[in-house]
Amino acid sequence: MSTVASTLGLWNIAAESPQARAVVNPDGTEIGYGELAAKANTYARGLRTLGLETGDAIVVLQPNGDELLAAYFAAIQSGLYVVVVNWHLVGPEVAYILADSGAKAFLAHERFAEVAVAAADEAGLRPEARFAVGEVPGFRRIEELGSGEGDGRPADRTAGSPMLYTSGTTGRPKGVRRPLTGADPDQVPAASTWFFGIYGLTPFDGHVHLCGSPLYHTAVLNFVAISLQLGHPAVLMDRWDPAEMLRLIERYRVTHSHMVPTQFRRLLALPEEVRTQYDLSSLRNMIHGAAPCPLEVKRRMLDWWGPVVTEYYAATEGGGTVISGEDWLRKPGSVGTAWPGSTIKVLDDEGVELPPGEVGTVYMKMGDSKFEYHKDKAKTEKARVGDLFTLGDVGHLDEDGYLFLHDRKADLIISGGVNIYPAEIEGELVMHPKVADVAVFGVPHADWGEEIKAVVQPAPGVEPGDALTEDLLGYAKGRLAKFKLPKSVDYVTELPRDPNGKLYKRKLRDPYWTTHDRAI
Numbered sequence: 001m002s003t004v005a006s007t008l009g010l011w012n013i014a015a016e017s018p019q020a021r022a023v024v025n026p027d028g029t030e031i032g033y034g035e036l037a038a039k040a041n042t043y044a045r046g047l048r049t050l051g052l053e054t055g056d057a058i059v060v061l062q063p064n065g066d067e068l069l070a071a072y073f074a075a076i077q078s079g080l081y082v083v084v085v086n087w088h089l090v091g092p093e094v095a096y097i098l099a100d101s102g103a104k105a106f107l108a109h110e111r112f113a114e115v116a117v118a119a120a121d122e123a124g125l126r127p128e129a130r131f132a133v134g135e136v137p138g139f140r141r142i143e144e145l146g147s148g149e150g151d152g153r154p155a156d157r158t159a160g161s162p163m164l165y166t167s168g169t170t171g172r173p174k175g176v177r178r179p180l181t182g183a184d185p186d187q188v189p190a191a192s193t194w195f196f197g198i199y200g201l202t203p204f205d206g207h208v209h210l211c212g213s214p215l216y217h218t219a220v221l222n223f224v225a226i227s228l229q230l231g232h233p234a235v236l237m238d239r240w241d242p243a244e245m246l247r248l249i250e251r252y253r254v255t256h257s258h259m260v261p262t263q264f265r266r267l268l269a270l271p272e273e274v275r276t277q278y279d280l281s282s283l284r285n286m287i288h289g290a291a292p293c294p295l296e297v298k299r300r301m302l303d304w305w306g307p308v309v310t311e312y313y314a315a316t317e318g319g320g321t322v323i324s325g326e327d328w329l330r331k332p333g334s335v336g337t338a339w340p341g342s343t344i345k346v347l348d349d350e351g352v353e354l355p356p357g358e359v360g361t362v363y364m365k366m367g368d369s370k371f372e373y374h375k376d377k378a379k380t381e382k383a384r385v386g387d388l389f390t391l392g393d394v395g396h397l398d399e400d401g402y403l404f405l406h407d408r409k410a411d412l413i414i415s416g417g418v419n420i421y422p423a424e425i426e427g428e429l430v431m432h433p434k435v436a437d438v439a440v441f442g443v444p445h446a447d448w449g450e451e452i453k454a455v456v457q458p459a460p461g462v463e464p465g466d467a468l469t470e471d472l473l474g475y476a477k478g479r480l481a482k483f484k485l486p487k488s489v490d491y492v493t494e495l496p497r498d499p500n501g502k503l504y505k506r507k508l509r510d511p512y513w514t515t516h517d518r519a520i
Helices: 010-018 033-049 067-078 091-101 110-123 190-198 218-229 241-253 262-268 296-303 327-330 376-382 422-429 468-475 507-515
Strands: 021-022 031-032 059-063 081-084 103-109 132-134 209-211 234-236 256-259 285-288 310-313 322-323 342-347 360-366 387-397 405-408 412-415 418-420 435-445 449-458 488-491
Touching: 010 507, 021 067, 031 033, 033 067, 059 067, 059 091, 059 110, 067 218, 081 103, 091 103, 091 376, 190 218, 190 327, 190 422, 209 218, 218 234, 218 256, 218 285, 241 262, 262 296, 285 322, 296 310, 296 327, 296 418, 310 327, 310 376, 322 342, 327 422, 342 376, 342 387, 405 422, 405 435, 405 468, 412 449, 422 435, 422 449, 435 507
Parallel strands: 021 234, 059 081, 059 103, 103 132, 209 234, 209 256, 256 285, 285 310, 449 488
Antiparallel strands: 021 031, 310 322, 342 360, 360 387, 387 405, 412 418, 435 449
8 A cells, every 4th residue: 555545534644644734614713634533533422422323313504614524524433324404494494304314413503503493393303412513502512522531533433424415406305325335434435536536636736625615515515525535625615705715726725626607607707807816826626517507607717717627417326427628628518428437328208228419318327336315215216217317407418428418307498399498598698797697497378388488687786677678688689599589587686596506496487387287
């Protein structure tokens, strides 16, 4: 085993270089590998004392910070499932996850006190299993978890796992619960080094990761956890700000990050003098996914940052594609080719594989990986064809195996028998200087079945109204075929997106269908 390989992993790095920087918190305070590992050990011992055993679950409701990461690694070395909850949820929604996951402990933060108390009470969680960073009524302070239990690692260490919940845009969220491996927590899974290897991110090598999105997001947590395991310090942001991100890149010589297209657009909107005042030469791979990226936005980011912008398409359930900046310029609009070991196929409604160029539903798998939606066998089976599964996306493969996504199958507009993909229309309208954000979907039409509706969030200082609608539709006429043009435009103050850029389109679309029957 090489010298580098022998030091991989949080606890190994902590033992060898305890003072090495591990985390830069949003307030600028820093914590070393030794301190992070010690805190994870203390919490793990505390959870064992509470009676938690291998296969049990904990729920964490906390903002970005070393406390959340300590809780995560406590579970990862204790054979526990850890659910990191979206802190935008309300009490009953968090209570559902507490109950559904079978959580035996709840680690919250005083910032979310009201939601935490309501959720714990509704879920009937025992008082002694409630802990909080700061003061939360009915919760014990986090400092009590594991205090007086001695030093060192917990007994019976075995690898735990994140238990990830789908976003719930089409109903109750479902947990993705993978079988525990029984592996040694000190051994970094080969899948982690393999996954970062896809992006050319090797262990140590001067890498620094910048986290600008909430850690409850699957990919964000995954990138930060693997970064720490591979010796890449993690710089955490609390509320993402474009200028602050550029400052942090220069200050900490950031090499890689995980981003979403909404952040690209806000970066590009900065004044030229702000965009050019920071030294970004440390960047090696800025990785984006989670939402479609308009072609013009991607081109402008590549012009600015160079070929370090990498795109992926993947699923919590496993599998995905990747495309480098150089390849994207050859295949604009593609989300790339399958990861090594991953399978990507496009199938028709009967489950028959389609040839290159033909549009169908995108299915994938990752090696022989298995998963199930927790307590939802029907959903698991509905998403599968054989050993492949789908997220419901529509797309095609070209002759070189590059995947092009068209839209979500549920978002497809069928007007007069013609299939129309809203993402294409959104990608054009969002580039209008008076548009801050846009969503396109189908609404009822007596003759055509559906017609195209655009809902626009105007740019700051822009007044919504007939004049803006005329401007936008005139702009669209020069960029889209007539049958793709919105028939009407409505305006909202802000579109319902989560901090990772995911659009909750159903919240916009459903009111237009309240008096109609439609399978959504």
